[in-house]
Amino acid sequence: MLRFLDYFVSKDPAQKLREKYDNFRGLLSENNAVLEIMADMEEKVSIEYLFDMAYLTSNYSELSGRVKIIIDKLNALGEGKYKELNDAFNRIDLDLRGVIDGKSRIPVADFTISFDRITKEMTDIVGAKNGHLGEVRNKAGITVPDGFAISTHAYIKFLEADGLHQRITHQLALLNPRDKSSLRNVTEKIRAMIVETELPREIAQEILGAYHDLVRKNGCDAVSVRSSAVFEDGESSFAGQYSTVLGVTEAHLLQSYKEVVSSKFTPRTLVYSQNQGISETETAMAVGCLEMIEAKTAGVMYSQDPNDVKNNKMIITAVWGMGKYAVDGTVTPDIYVASKPGGETLEQKISPKPVMLVCSNGGVNKREVPLGMQSAPCLTEEQIQCLSKIGARIEEYYGRPQDMEWALDKRDKLYVLQARPLRVAKRKEPRKRVINPGHKILIDGGTTASGGVAFGKVYRIATDDDLDKVPADAILVARTPSPRLVAAMDRVVGIVTDLGSAAGHMAVVARELQIPTIVNAQSATRALSAGEEVTLDATFVRIYGGRVQELLGIQEDGRKEESLLKQTRIFRTAQAMLRKVVPLHLTDPWSKNFKPKSCHTLHDITRFCHEMSMREMFDFNNQSGSNGGMAKRLVSDIPLSMYVIDLGGGLEKAASHQKDVRSEDITSVPMKALLKGMGHERIRWAGYVPINMKSFISVFANTVCDPAKGERALGEKTYIMLSDNYVNFNSRLGYHFSTIDAYCSDTKNDNYISFRFKGGAASIDKRERRAIFIGRVLRQLEFSVEQKGDFVIATLRKYDRGLLEERLDLLGRLIGCIRQLDVTMHTDGLIDYYVKEFMKGNYSPGIG
Amino acid sequence: MAEKILIVDDEVDMLGLLKLIIADKTDYAVDTTNNPFEVIDLIKTGDYEVLITDLKMPGIHGIEFVDQVKEIDEYLPVIIITAYGSAESAEEAMAKGAYDYITKPFRKEQILITIDGAMEWRKMKRELSFLKGKIGH
Numbered sequence: 001m002l003r004f005l006d007y008f009v010s011k012d013p014a015q016k017l018r019e020k021y022d023n024f025r026g027l028l029s030e031n032n033a034v035l036e037i038m039a040d041m042e043e044k045v046s047i048e049y050l051f052d053m054a055y056l057t058s059n060y061s062e063l064s065g066r067v068k069i070i071i072d073k074l075n076a077l078g079e080g081k082y083k084e085l086n087d088a089f090n091r092i093d094l095d096l097r098g099v100i101d102g103k104s105r106i107p108v109a110d111f112t113i114s115f116d117r118i119t120k121e122m123t124d125i126v127g128a129k130n131g132h133l134g135e136v137r138n139k140a141g142i143t144v145p146d147g148f149a150i151s152t153h154a155y156i157k158f159l160e161a162d163g164l165h166q167r168i169t170h171q172l173a174l175l176n177p178r179d180k181s182s183l184r185n186v187t188e189k190i191r192a193m194i195v196e197t198e199l200p201r202e203i204a205q206e207i208l209g210a211y212h213d214l215v216r217k218n219g220c221d222a223v224s225v226r227s228s229a230v231f232e233d234g235e236s237s238f239a240g241q242y243s244t245v246l247g248v249t250e251a252h253l254l255q256s257y258k259e260v261v262s263s264k265f266t267p268r269t270l271v272y273s274q275n276q277g278i279s280e281t282e283t284a285m286a287v288g289c290l291e292m293i294e295a296k297t298a299g300v301m302y303s304q305d306p307n308d309v310k311n312n313k314m315i316i317t318a319v320w321g322m323g324k325y326a327v328d329g330t331v332t333p334d335i336y337v338a339s340k341p342g343g344e345t346l347e348q349k350i351s352p353k354p355v356m357l358v359c360s361n362g363g364v365n366k367r368e369v370p371l372g373m374q375s376a377p378c379l380t381e382e383q384i385q386c387l388s389k390i391g392a393r394i395e396e397y398y399g400r401p402q403d404m405e406w407a408l409d410k411r412d413k414l415y416v417l418q419a420r421p422l423r424v425a426k427r428k429e430p431r432k433r434v435i436n437p438g439h440k441i442l443i444d445g446g447t448t449a450s451g452g453v454a455f456g457k458v459y460r461i462a463t464d465d466d467l468d469k470v471p472a473d474a475i476l477v478a479r480t481p482s483p484r485l486v487a488a489m490d491r492v493v494g495i496v497t498d499l500g501s502a503a504g505h506m507a508v509v510a511r512e513l514q515i516p517t518i519v520n521a522q523s524a525t526r527a528l529s530a531g532e533e534v535t536l537d538a539t540f541v542r543i544y545g546g547r548v549q550e551l552l553g554i555q556e557d558g559r560k561e562e563s564l565l566k567q568t569r570i571f572r573t574a575q576a577m578l579r580k581v582v583p584l585h586l587t588d589p590w591s592k593n594f595k596p597k598s599c600h601t602l603h604d605i606t607r608f609c610h611e612m613s614m615r616e617m618f619d620f621n622n623q624s625g626s627n628g629g630m631a632k633r634l635v636s637d638i639p640l641s642m643y644v645i646d647l648g649g650g651l652e653k654a655a656s657h658q659k660d661v662r663s664e665d666i667t668s669v670p671m672k673a674l675l676k677g678m679g680h681e682r683i684r685w686a687g688y689v690p691i692n693m694k695s696f697i698s699v700f701a702n703t704v705c706d707p708a709k710g711e712r713a714l715g716e717k718t719y720i721m722l723s724d725n726y727v728n729f730n731s732r733l734g735y736h737f738s739t740i741d742a743y744c745s746d747t748k749n750d751n752y753i754s755f756r757f758k759g760g761a762a763s764i765d766k767r768e769r770r771a772i773f774i775g776r777v778l779r780q781l782e783f784s785v786e787q788k789g790d791f792v793i794a795t796l797r798k799y800d801r802g803l804l805e806e807r808l809d810l811l812g813r814l815i816g817c818i819r820q821l822d823v824t825m826h827t828d829g830l831i832d833y834y835v836k837e838f839m840k841g842n843y844s845p846g847i848g
Numbered sequence: 849m850a851e852k853i854l855i856v857d858d859e860v861d862m863l864g865l866l867k868l869i870i871a872d873k874t875d876y877a878v879d880t881t882n883n884p885f886e887v888i889d890l891i892k893t894g895d896y897e898v899l900i901t902d903l904k905m906p907g908i909h910g911i912e913f914v915d916q917v918k919e920i921d922e923y924l925p926v927i928i929i930t931a932y933g934s935a936e937s938a939e940e941a942m943a944k945g946a947y948d949y950i951t952k953p954f955r956k957e958q959i960l961i962t963i964d965g966a967m968e969w970r971k972m973k974r975e976l977s978f979l980k981g982k983i984g985h
Binding site for chain 1: 859861862865866931932933934952953954955956959
C-alpha cells in the first residue's frame with residue numbers, strides 16, 4: 001500500500017515535507033483503526049452479545065495506545081503546538097480507568113453550576129437528571145426553568161465534613177437488607193445524621209450565592225430542589241425514589257438540599273439499588289435548584305406508547321396545578337393519546353380531579369379544584385399539539401423515546417421539567433388476546449403500566465407497615481400506585497392498583513423491573529380477596545381467578561434476559577466506557593469550541609486531530625510555509641471545496657506553478673477516474689432533498705446551536721494527495737466523513753482501492769440504512785465490505801488497471817449519490833430500492 | 849425427561865445469563881455452579897448431556913475438566929468458554945478432547961447452536977459405541 005511513498009520519497013528531496021507526510025499517513029492509519037474499534041464496541045456492547053472484562057480492557061488498551069500515537073503524530077506535524085491535547089487525553093483516560101476499575105471518579109468541579117452551562121456530558125458533575133435537562137435546554141433549544149445544579153463534588157465535600165462518610169459507612173455495615181426493621185432503623189439514623197450535619201461554609205455560601213443570582217435574574221421567590229444522582233434517569237430511572245422539595249425559599253434552601261441528599265438512604269432506595277445491582281458509590285447525589293413554575297396544569301408525556309412501540313402514538317397525562325399529583329398517584333390524571341408526529345388527539349380519558357397542588361406565598365399547598373373544573377379536560381387540542389411537537393423534538397434529538405415531565409404556566413408558556421429515556425416493551429409482535437380461557441374474570445379493565453402475565457396469591461396493602469410483610473411471589477393490590485410500593489418490588493410477581501396512570505413513578509419502576517402491572521383498575525381492592533390465587537394478564541388488563549396455564553405458557557420471552565443483562569456490572573461498565581469513547585461533540589471545525597479543552601471523549605480527540613492534521617498538511621494559512629505552497633485549489637464543476645498536493649506526477653507539469661488547478665490538469669490515474677465519476681451528469685449535487693419533518697427536526701437540532709453548520713453545506717474542504725498512480729481523498733461532506741485511498745498502476749498485484757465512510761446528520765437508524773445501502777452497492781461492485789452501524793469499510797484488491805478505473809468512476813458516482821441520502825432513509829424498504837436505482841444508473845434517487 | 853446441561857463459571861453474572869438464555873430458548877434443563885471444585889461430583893451423579901465451562905477460574909483451569917470428565921463419561925461433550933484473546937488455551941483444550949470452544953464476545957445464538965451440535969455428537973457417539981458393541985458380540 002505504501003509503494004507510492006517510495007516513489008514520492010525518491011522523487012522529492014524536501015525532507016521536511018516527507019517527514020510531515022509520514023506522520024500524516026500514520027495518523028490517518030491510526031484514526032481508521034480507532035474508528036474500527038469503536039464500531040466493534042458499539043456492535044458488541046448490546047443485548048445481542050455476551051462479552052467479558054478482557055474484551056473491555058483489551059479494547060481500552062488498544063484505543064488508549066492508538067489515540068496517544070495520534071496525538072504524538074499531530075504534535076510532530078504541528079511542531080508541538082497541540083500539547084494541550086495531552087491534558088484532554090489524560091483527563092478522559094483517567095475517567096476510563098476509573099470506569100474499568102469500578103471506581104467511578106467524581107470530578108473536582110464548582111459547587112454550583114448554572115443551567116446555561118450544563119450539557120449531558122456533565123452527568124458525573126451535575127447528575128443525570130440535571131445533565132439531560134441542561135442538554136434539552138442548551139442543545140435542543142427547549143424551554144426549561146432557569147436554575148442551577150449543586151454538583152457531585154459538593155456532595156463529596158459535604159460527606160467529608162464532620163466524618164459523615166465514615167459514620168454512614170459504619171451504619172451501612174450494620175445493615176441486614178433482608179431484615180425490614182434493620183433497614184428502617186439504619187436508614188433513619190443515616191438520614192438524621194445527614195440533616196443534622198452542618199454544611200461546610202464554602203458550600204453553603206456558594207449555594208446561597210447561586211440562589212441570589214437566580215432571584216436577581218428571574219425575580220422568582222422560590223425554587224424546587226430536586227435530586228439528580230449520577231445513575232438516576234439512565235438505564236435505571238430511580239423514578240420517584242429520591243426526594244423533591246417544592247416551593248423552597250432562601251430560608252429553607254440549605255436544609256432542603258440536605259433533605260434531598262438524605263433521600264439517598266431510605267429502605268426503598270436501598271432495595272431499588274440492590275435490585276438494579278447499583279452500588280452506593282455509583283449514586284453520588286447532585287441536586288437541581290430550579291425556579292418554581294406556577295403551573296396551571298402539568299403532567300407527564302411519553303413520546304411513544306411504552307406498551308406498544310409500533311403504534312406511533314404519544315401518551316400525555318395531565319392534572320390541574322403542579323404535576324406531582326400525576327406521578328405520585330394522588331390523582332388519576334387525564335390521559336390523552338395523540339398521533340405522531342401530527343399531535344392530533346386520537347383518544348382522551350378525562351378523570352375527576354378533586355385536588356391540586358399549587359404555589360402560594362413561595363410554598364406549595366393542596367387545594368380543592370373548583371367543582372366546574374374537576375371533570376373538565378386539563379388540555380385543549382391546541383395545547384396537546386404543542387406538547388406533542390415538543391415531545392417529538394426531544395425524542396428526535398435523543399434518537400429514542402422519552403419520558404418527560406412538563407408544566408404549563410398561567411401565561412400558557414410550556415416548560416419541560418425533566419426528560420429521561422422511556423423504558424418501552426421489547427419490539428415484538430403482540431400476542432393475541434385469549435378470549436375465553438375458562439376461568440372466572442375478576443377484573444376486566446384498567447390501564448397497562450407494565451405488560452406481561454403473572455400468577456400468585458393476592459396481598460392487599462393498606463398501610464406502609466404492610467409493605468414489610470409482603471410474602472414472596474405475591475400479587476400486590478393497593479388503592480394508589482405510590483412510589484413507596486417499590487420497597488416490596490423485590491418480592492412481588494405482579495401489581496394492581498385501583499387508581500393511577502401508566503405515567504406515574506411506580507409504573508416506570510414496574511416496567512424497569514418487568515413486573516406485570518395494572519393501574520386504574522377501579523375496584524381491585526374490593527374485587528380481589530387476600531390470599532386468593534389469581535392470574536394477572538397486564539397486557540390485556542384482565543385478572544382471572546386461579547391459575548390460567550394457557551396464559552402463563554405464552555409469556556413474552558426475552559424481556560427478563562434483557563433486563564438481567566442490563567443489570568450486570570459488566571454491561572454497565574461497558575456502557576459507561578462507551579460514553580467516554582464514542583459520542584462526538586466536536587462536529588463543527590469552525591466553531592470556537594473546536595479545541596482540545598472541549599474534547600470529552602476519545603472520539604472528540606481523534607476528530608480534532610484529524611481536522612488539524614489536514615490543516616497542518618495542507619497549511620492553508622501559510623501557503624509559502626512548510627509545504628512549500630504546494631496545496632492548490634482544484635477548480636471544477638463539482639461543488640466541493642477541493643485542495644490537492646501533488647506528491648509527484650499527479651498534475652501536468654505546467655500546472656505545478658499555478659495556485660489553482662483544473663480537472664484537466666490532473667494526470668493521476670485514480671484521481672482522474674474518481675473525478676470522472678463525481679462529475680457524472682446524472683448526479684444532482686444541488687438538488688432538493690425531500691426531508692420529512694422528523695428528519696428536519698433532527699438536522700435542525702444539530703444546526704440550531706451551531707449556525708455555521710447550516711451555512712457551510714458543501715463548503716468543508718476536501719483534501720487530496722496524489723501522484724501519477726496514487727490518490728488519497730479525504731472528504732467531510734455535510735456531516736459525514738469518507739476517505740478513499742487507491743493505487744492504480746499496470747502492476748495488477750499492487751493495485752487497490754480502500755474506502756471508508758462514517759457519520760451523517762440524521763438519526764442513527766437512518767445513518768445505518770445509508771451505510772447498509774453503501775455496503776450493498778459496493779458488494780455488487782465486487783468490493784469486500786464490512787459494515788457496523790453507520791461505519792463502512794470496503795476494499796478491492798489486485799484488479800487490473802482498467803477495471804480499477806471503472807470501479808473508481810463508480811465510487812465517484814456513489815459519493816455524489818450518498819451525499820444527503822441518510823435524511824431520506826425513512827424505512828428499511830428504501831435500501832433495496834435505492835440499490836436498484838443506483839445500479840440502473842439513477843444516481844440521485846432520493847432527490848426531487 | 850428434559851436433557852440436562854451443567855454450566856460452571858466463577859462469574860455469577862455470566863452464569864445467570866447463560867442459564868437464562870438456554871432455559872428461555874430450549875427445552876434443556878440447566879444446572880449451574882460457581883464452584884469448579886464440585887463439578888466432578890455433580891457429573892458423577894447428575895446424568896448430564898453437556899458440560900459448559902469457563903476456561904480460567906480461580907484455582908482451576910477448565911482444561912483439567914476435560915481429562916477428568918472423560919474418565920467418568922467418555923462421550924460427555926465439554927464446551928469451553930474462553931475470555932477475549934485467549935483462543936490458544938482453548939485450542940489446547942480442543943486437542944485434549946473438548947467438543948468445541950466459544951470466545952467472548954459471542955452472539956447469544958452461538959451458544960445454542962453449539963449445544964445442539966454437542967447433543968447430536970453425543971447421540972452419534974453413543975449410537976456408534978452401541979453398534980460397535982453389537983458387532984463385537
